[in-house]
Amino acid sequence: MSEDEKNPAREVITDYAQSHFRYFRTADGTVYAQKNGHPVARPIRSQGTTGSHRQELMVGLFKDGLGVFNGTALKEALDLIEALALSEDVQAVHIRVAPGYDGATWLDLGRSDGQSVRIHPTGWDIAVPDPREVCWRRTQLTGELPLPTKDTNGKGIDLLMRLCNFATAETECLAIAWLIGCLGPSVPVPAPFLTGPQGAGKSTAGRMLLRIVEGMSGDLRRAPKDEENLLAAVAAGWVTALDNLSYMTPDLSDAMCCIVTGAENVKRALFTDGDVFRVGYRRPLLMTGIDVGVIRPDLAERLLPLRLVRPRVRRTEAELWAEYAEVLPVVLGSLLDLTVKVRATEAETPTDLRMADFAHLCAQLDAATGLGVLPAYRAALDDLNDDVIEGDLLAQTVLKHAEGIEPGTALRMTSTEWLHCLSGLYSGEDFRPLPKGWPTTGKVLSDRLKRLQPTLAARGVLIDSGRTREGRYLEMTRSPGTPASEQQAF
Structure with missing residues (x-):
């Protein structure tokens, strides 16, 4: 085909595309x-097997009677469109949840007609958002949600809790608070860890919580073997749910901390030597398992333990999920009603908790309903601190040593001196050998204590560091009013 014959095809495609589509760029x-x-919105460079913009453009040209064009003409037209779009205004794209105008947020129902839920402190309604207000990005993990039911009078929450086997009313309240947090695009929420004995329905309950936000196609998955695969799964959906965790490596623990509170990853662009692209992410995370072993202190501050019990009466999978699918519109409607009520309620933000946004949400939920969610959240974090201490011999040793410190008195030594002191306290008079993983240098001890600072502070032992002319030091203080009986010993 001559050059003269290719130019008209390229121009036809470009004119059609610019008249039927809006092109824009994101911050990256x-x-x-x-x-x-x-x-x-679809990325124009997507080469996906279904739903790519290239296919969308080809089908539109064919159905409107403009013909079928070869790949060269399409590529040249899209190259030009992409270059022109780079000078357009920047607009963000969102998966499942997005901020809107006037303090509203949107929930993508995953429908082909674009209908979504607009959530505002004055109420919620179903509408197709203005494309300049909200741009949805969808992937193969974006499932379709049913149209939520109006005026449920809160019965959907009761229906959901009857299907789950949560151990206590406090656990149910924490699960509700997490679901409300998932509907907010700017609220980091702790990761629920559904735990309990074998046969307690942890995976089933996890799927039920997940599918309220992700639709009936949402499912749990095994934890990826490396951080890169985990981040790829996180970027493709809103809620990431990991099933049957039995062990958590330090790298996986650190990655989960980043997922919950947000981080950015920079990678080299494909087929280039110097270009890079940025991937920012912050997503709700959900996990299930009987026990994951030792929990690192930084992850413990970002977890939300939800304990389940074994059901007295067993039901078939078909019966259970048929009932769940039937009540899901009512459950979603009740959750939206409660979300509106919570967002319209004023409450003070607790200043002593790491996940302050979620703690504020719990306080709002308490003010709106009186459920006592914030005390339940504090109690859950206290239990997690116990888990961290029980799995860390250094933390136990520090707490035992603190029993001999007068409340309000600061004890200051170098890190090497602290290592000698704590090692001797652990070994005792029988000089038992130090365990594997015990700090071997003052620097290692200092780093470990810095990581344990929040956990020890929750038990009334404050660790601080500084420098004098003589060198660096570590300072241990037992908070006034902390009885020695509250200290954990080994």
């Missing part, structure tokens, strides 16, 4: 295409 430079009047 990715160009998206959005059909006029529709909120769903």
Whole structure:
């Protein structure tokens, strides 16, 4: 085909695309295409097998009688469109949940007609969002949600709790608070860890919580073997749910901390030597398992333990999920009603908790309903501190040593002196050998104590560090009013 014959095809495609689609770029430079009047945006460079913009453009050209064009003409047209779009205004794309105008947030129902839920402190309604207000990005993990039921009078929450086997009313309240947090695009929420004896329905309850937000196609998955695969799964959906965790490596623990509170990953762009692309992420995370072993202190502050019990009456999978699918519109409607009520309620933000946004949400939920969610959250964190201490001999040794410190008195030594002191306290008069993993140098001890600072502070032992002319020091203080009986010993 001659050059003269290729030019008209390229121009036809470009003119058609610009008249039927809106093209824009995101902050990382990715160009998206959005059909006029529709909120769903697709990256123009996507080569996916289904739903790519290239296929969308080809089908539109064919159905409108403009013909079938070869790949060269399409590529050249899209190259030009992409270059033109790089000078357009920047707009963000969102998966499942997005901020809107006037303090509203949107929930993508995953429907082909673009209908979504607009949530505002004055109420919620179903509408197709203005494409310039909200741009949805969808992947193969974006399931379809049913249209939520209006005026449920809160019965959907009761229906959900009857299907789950949560051990206490406090656990149920924490699960509700987490679901409300999942509907907020700017609220970091702790990761629920559904635990309990074998046969307590942990995976089933995890799927039920997940599918309220992700639809009936949402499912749990095994933890990836490396951080890169984990982040790929996180980027493709809103809620990431990991099933049957039995062991957590330090790398996986650190990755989960980043997922919960947000981080950014920079990678080299494919087929380039110097170009890179940025991937920012903060997602709700859910986990199930009987026990994951020793929990690191930084992850413990980001967890939300939800304990389940074995059901007295067993039901078939088909019967259980049929009932769940039937009540899901009511459950979603009740959750939206409660979310509106919570967002319209004023409450003070607790200043002593790491996940302050979630603690504020718990306080709002308490003010709106009187459920006592914030005390339950504090109690859950206290239990996690116990788990951290029980799994860390150094923390136990420090707490035992603190029993001999007068409350309000600061004891200051170098890290090497502290290592000698604590090692001797652990070994005792019988000089038992130090365990594997015990700090071997003052620097290692200092780093370990810095990581344990929040856990020890929750038990009334404050660790501080500084420098004088003589060198660096570590300072241990037992808080006034902390009885020695509250200290943990080994």
